[in-house]
Amino acid sequence: MKSIFVDWSKSSEWEFVGANLMSREAEDKLKNCPHVNKDSHYCQDCEVYPDDIYSENCPMYNYAYPLECHSQDLDENKIIRICQETACTVVYHPEHGYCLSLSGAGMDFSQSIAHAYMIAYALEGEELGCIDWDLLDDICISAPITVGKEIYLKILKELEKQYTITISNVRSRLNKIQEQLK
Numbered sequence: 001m002k003s004i005f006v007d008w009s010k011s012s013e014w015e016f017v018g019a020n021l022m023s024r025e026a027e028d029k030l031k032n033c034p035h036v037n038k039d040s041h042y043c044q045d046c047e048v049y050p051d052d053i054y055s056e057n058c059p060m061y062n063y064a065y066p067l068e069c070h071s072q073d074l075d076e077n078k079i080i081r082i083c084q085e086t087a088c089t090v091v092y093h094p095e096h097g098y099c100l101s102l103s104g105a106g107m108d109f110s111q112s113i114a115h116a117y118m119i120a121y122a123l124e125g126e127e128l129g130c131i132d133w134d135l136l137d138d139i140c141i142s143a144p145i146t147v148g149k150e151i152y153l154k155i156l157k158e159l160e161k162q163y164t165i166t167i168s169n170v171r172s173r174l175n176k177i178q179e180q181l182k
Contacts, residue, residue, distance in 0.1 A: 002134040003063040004096055016058055017098070018089035021079055023054035057089045057103050064091055064099035065113060067120050068132065074098050074120055081119045087146055088116035104146075110139045112146040114155050131158050136166075 006014065067074065067090075079090045087104030100116050102109055114131045121129030131139070136159060144152035 002132070003065050004099065006059070006062055006064050006101075008059050008062060013093055013095075014064075015092040016054075016089070017092050018079055018083045018103070019054045019057035021076060022057045022083050023051070025080070026053045057083050059089060059091060059101035059103060061102045064093070064096065064101045065117075065132070065135075066096055067098040067100060067117070078119050078122065082116045085119065085151075086116040087112040090120075107145060108140045109146050110135070111144065111152065111155055114139050114158075115147050115151055118155070118158060128154060128158070130162060131155070133162070136162060 008014070074090070082088055082090055082100070083103070087102055087109050088100045089103040091099050091101050093099065098120075100113060100120070102113070104112070114135060115128075117132045117135065118128040118130065121132075123129055139155065139159065141156065141159070147155065
């Protein structure tokens, strides 16, 4: 799987896009909260904790997984979905562009990373898009581990689709080689 090693503790050039966006949304909720005054940094009644939400959406492991999409393709709604529905967050670096990074720990998160790619690569009007080609062989397919059964089945369907394309391309290339050998 294509990844970039990053020491997040020394990463001043990286912007934590997902963490910033999720925290900003929580702060907006807090501003409209009837239970707290303007100096409060959280609301226990509404369960709004912007600082906790920020830290929950920061990278946990020292890897970033590049997204092959442009900023106009990765809108705030997709970033929010990635942060809410997967164990990933979105980070940005001027040289590397937008990347996914794990914000959770404890097991094989390949399904969650695949789900995050599918959200990020969804075309306009689609719920989910494709999985990054470099990740295909690394996704755990034995059972739903970090995603629910519905998402797991969508990941398997996408894997089937992408492997079918790969097989077709390889078969076509092999036929051309065999023709040249005649």
